Amino acid sequence: MQLSKRVKQKLELNTGERLLRLSVQxxxxxxxxxxxxxxxxxxxVPHNIAAGGVSGLGIIVNxxxxxxxxxxxxxxxxxLFALGFFWLGRWQFVWSSIVAVIVFSVxxxxxxxxxxxxxxxxPLTSDxxxxxxxxxxxxxLGTGLIYRYGGTIGGTSITARIIYNVTGYPLSQSYLFTDLAVVLISGFIFSMETALLATITIIMVGIFSDFVLEGSSQMRTLMIVTENPEPIRYAIINELKRGVTEWEVTGGYSKTKRTMLYLTVLRSKIYDVKYIISRIDPDAFMVVGVSQQTWGGFNAPKIDRR
Known part of the structure; x- marks a missing residue:
């Protein structure tokens, strides 16, 4: 109970902080x-690019x-607000979405x-x-900002965000699922070339909304399985100035005991890690994964060089 109370106290905001946060949002x-x-x-609108969703339907109806x-x-x-009310935060969702929908519409x-x-x-271009x-x-970029600060721009983005929250599918994939029908209709109303252009727009919307939500991926996660962990660990800490976590693992086929080293580095440092491993333990096994974001523990460990 004491722990729960302390956690709640840390998360609580005073009235001024709540108002400031709401205003920024x-x-x-x-x-x-x-x-x-x-x-x-x-x-x-000038090019009749009905890129899915209610906005695309609006171009067709117009x-x-x-x-x-x-x-x-x-x-x-x-x-659609009724659907979002029950799945995306009730009154908080409705308020943020109403603001976005009204501003976008007007x-x-x-x-x-x-x-x-x-x-x-x-229009600015005829191309x-x-x-x-x-x-x-x-x-x-615009919808990414809206999503990042807790709202939606309405339309099929409501259904796309529900899919995103429930299944974890990236917004880009959710958009493709929910907007395909509108694109196909636009192909019959305008031309198939226009539908193809609308598909490009949908893909670009997904990419840039995900970019605003999650940022560019500059970090990489490394897992290194080795029988000689100490020199690799020492080189990573001293040469790259990065912390590293290690634990004992067992090979599923050979049943051999090894050590797995886990760390995150900048994408530009991957070559340095490969060089360290190739020099110290060429038989080590390394997996490189993409880390969308890292948080905390950024300071390099203090090394005693005496």
Whole structure:
């Protein structure tokens, strides 16, 4: 009970800290929604790139009926909020998502209406491929910010995030599953070339939203199985200035006792580790894995050099 109480005390925030955290979250969600709306209005709508989701359906409906894409996006999201309410945080989810959806919807219609007046050349490019790529970059960066700070941009991103939370699938894969039908419809309404461009946009959105959520992977996880661990451990600590964890393991086939060394290093240091192992124990077995993020324990151990 005492431990539980101490943990809760450490996690609790005072009123000022809670308000500051909430304010930062909402500001970043608004910024992400505006960035997504800009990419949508500048690159997707002028080229009819219906890259899945409710925003893609909005482009199709706008083409057929002239109904504003932003207003369609807002109205279509109302039933989806009910789904997100039960799966993604109830009122906290609804509040963050409402902010993002309203800002995106209003921002899209404003950009579409006034950008032709503000810009000398609109659309910015006549090349559909460039439009598809940059639409994915801006939309992906914007949605990544929204997801990172606890919201969604509504639409099929609600279902995609539910899949992400439940199954652990990357958002890029979830988007592909939930948006494929809209892309196929756009292929029949516009052209198959437009559908192919929309697919590129979806892929770019997934890549850049994952990038904002998780960052670029600069760290690598190494597992080294060796019969001669001490000199390798000493070289890693002294030459690379990295800590290392070791434990005894047994070969599944040979039943031979060995030592496994575990450490994380920068991607640029992989060659140095390989060089150390090749010089000290060429028979050692090493596995290199990708670590998306590392946290804590960054200081190199203090080595007694006397």
């Amino acid at each position: 909402q500001v970043m969600i608004i910024a992400g929604a505006l960035l997504s709306a800009l990419g949508y209005a500048v690159f997707q 083409h057929l009926t002239g109904f504003p894409v932003g207003m369609f996006f807002l109205l279509f999201n109302i039933p 921002g899209s219609d404003i950009f579409i209406r006034y950008l032709p007046l503000w810009l000398e050349h609109y 559909g491929l460039l439009a598809a790529i940059y639409a994915g970059v801006l939309y992906g």
